[in-house]
Amino acid sequence: MNKSRSNKAWFLVLPVVLLVAFSAVVPLMTVVNYSIQDIFDVNTRIYVGTEWYREILSDPRLQDSLVRQFIFSGAVLLIEIPLGIAVALMMPKTGNWSVVTLLVLALPLLVPLNVVGTIWQIFGRADIGLFGWALNEMGMNYNYAANPMDAWFTVLLMDVWHWTSLVALLAYSGLRAIPDAYYQAASIDRASSWAVFRYIQLPKLKSVLLIGVLLRFMDSFMIYTEPFVLTGGGPGNSTTFLSQALTKMAVGQFDIGPAGAFSIIYFLIILLVSWLFYTAMTHGDSK
C-alpha cells in the first residue's frame, strides 16, 4: 500500500463548514454566550455560570408553559396522525376527483400563519363569527376569549384544520407507492381489510409517517403565531406556550441572559424528543 496521502480534501469541505458555521454554529454559540453571562453593556459583563439555567428551570410559570406545551403537542399528534391517515385512506385513488381532493386538502397549507389566526379569531366570535355564533345558538356558552377550555379547544381545532392536510398528503403519497401486487396477494390470502391496513398499508407508510410525526411534533412544539393572533396567550396564561413565553422574555423584557438559557433548554428538549420519536419508530427495523 503506497497511497500518497493528501489533505486537499479538507479544502473541498470548507464551503460547507463555513456555511454551517454562519447559519447554525455561530448564532447558537451567541446564545450560549448570552446564557452564561450577565450583560449590562458592551464593557460590563459578568460570568454567571449556570445561574440563568437554574432560574429558568425553577420558574413555575415556565414549568406550566412546558407542561401545556407537551399536552398541546401530544394532542396534536394523537388527533392529526390518525385523522390524516384516515383521510388519505378515503381519498379517491384516480380520476378527476383525486385532483380535486388534493387541491382542497392543500389549501389550508397555503394560508399564512397569521391569517390562519385571524380567520379563526373571527370565525369563533359569538357575535359575527359563524362558528362561535352557531355554537351559542345551539345552547353552548362558547367564548374562547373568556373560557380557558374554549380557548384550548379553538387553538387545537385551528391546528387540526391547518395541518391535518400535511399528514394526509404524506400518507396519500405513501399509499400510492404501494404496488398493486400487495393488495392482490392479500386478497388471494383472504386477508380482511383490517389485516390489509395493519400488515401492508401501515408498515409501508412507516417512513412517511416518521417524517409526518417529526414535522408535526417540531412545528406544534414551536407554535407561536396562530395562538398569539387568536388568544394572545390568554385567557390568563392558559394558552401561553413556550415560544410565546420566550418572546416575551427576550423581546418584551429584554432579559437576554435568562432568554438565552431558555432557548438552549427549549432547543435541547426538541432535539431529545425528536430523537426519541425517531429511535422508537425505527427500532426493530434491522432484526
Added chain:
Amino acid sequence: MAEIHLKSLAHSYDRTAAEPEYAIREMNHVWQDGGAFALLGPSGCGKSTLLNIISGLLEPSDGDVLFDGVRVNDIPPQDRNIAQVFQFPVVYDTMSVFDNLAFPLRNMGASDAKIQSKVGEIAAILELTDVLKKKAANLTADEKQKVSMGRGLVRDDVSAILFDEPLTVIDPQLKWKLRRKLKQIHEQFNTTMVYVTHDQLEASTFADKIALMYEGQVVQFGTPRELFEKPNHTFVGYFIGSPGMNFLEVKRCEEGVCFGEKIFTLNEQELKALEKCDSDNLKIGIRPEFIHVWDKPNGEAYKAEVEFVEDLGTYKIVSLNLDGLLIKARLQEDQPVPEGNAFISFPDQWLMLYVDEFLVSKGENNE
C-alpha cells in the same frame, strides 16, 4: 387440483372504444389438471393479462373461465382456490417468516396445531426452517420469493399456482436453484402450475408443455421439443431457439417452391395444401441447428459467403450470405468453419413450409 378451461375468452381493457383493442384475442385453451405449464411470449403479448384473468384479479370482457367445468368468472380471487406468485416478492414485512406462512391459514380460521404442522412441513420443503423466526423484511430476494410461494402451498385447497415471472429479481446463480425447487414442488404436490415468462430457457426447464403467446393469442401449445422442431407459426420459429429460425421468402414453381434459382421440393401433403390456397405469402423455414455446412461443393449444396463467425464457446454461429439473404447456421465447437465461401444444404426433413405465416403439415409419416 383443477383443470383450467378458457372458453372463447377475449379481453379488452377498454370496451367502450369504437374499435376496442383486444389484449387477449378470442381463444380456447385447456390447462390439464396437474400439469406444469409455461406461458411464454414477448413483453406486451398479453400473458400477464391472461394470468390475471385466470386468478380473478381481472374480469374478462368476453368468454368464460372454467375450473373443472365450473364457471368462475364472477368468483373473486380469494374464493377461487388459487395461489399467485408475483414478479416482485410480496411478503408482509413486519411479520416473521412463520407468521407470513401462517397468514392464509389464520385467515381461514385453521387451528393452531394444524398451522404448526403445515407451516413446518412447507418450510422444510422450501428450506426456510432456519429463518422461520426472522422478520420477512430482512430476507434475501430469493428467500422472499420462496415465502410468497409458501403462502400458496400451505393451503390444502389450492387447485392451481400461478407464477408471474417469479425469477425476475433473483440473482442468476440462484435462479436455477429456485427453478429446480419449483419443479420438485410440482412433482411432490401435483398441483396445476402455470408459469409466465419471456425466457424460453426458464419455460422449457420448468414446463411439460409451453403455450407460446403472440399478440394476444396462443399460437402454439406443445412440448418444448415440438415448439423447437415444428413451430406452428413463423413467430414461434423466430422466438424459440437461439438464434431463431431462418426464413426464406419463396415463390411457387414447378416442383414446389423456389428461392431465386433454387428449388425446394415439397412432399405430396405440402403440394396439396399449396394447391388449395392462392396466397403468395410463402416462406421456407429452417433451424440454424439443422443446416449442413461444408467447405467444398457437395451434391445439392448451395454456395454462400461466410460473413462472420460468433464463437460462443460450446458452439459457433456462422452468418452466411445466400444470394443476398442472411442465413445463420449453428456449428459444433469442433466443426471447422470454412473461410470465404461455404456450401450449405438444407435437409428436407427439417424444411418447414409456411403459408400466411402458418405451418403446413408434412403429414403423418413424418411424425
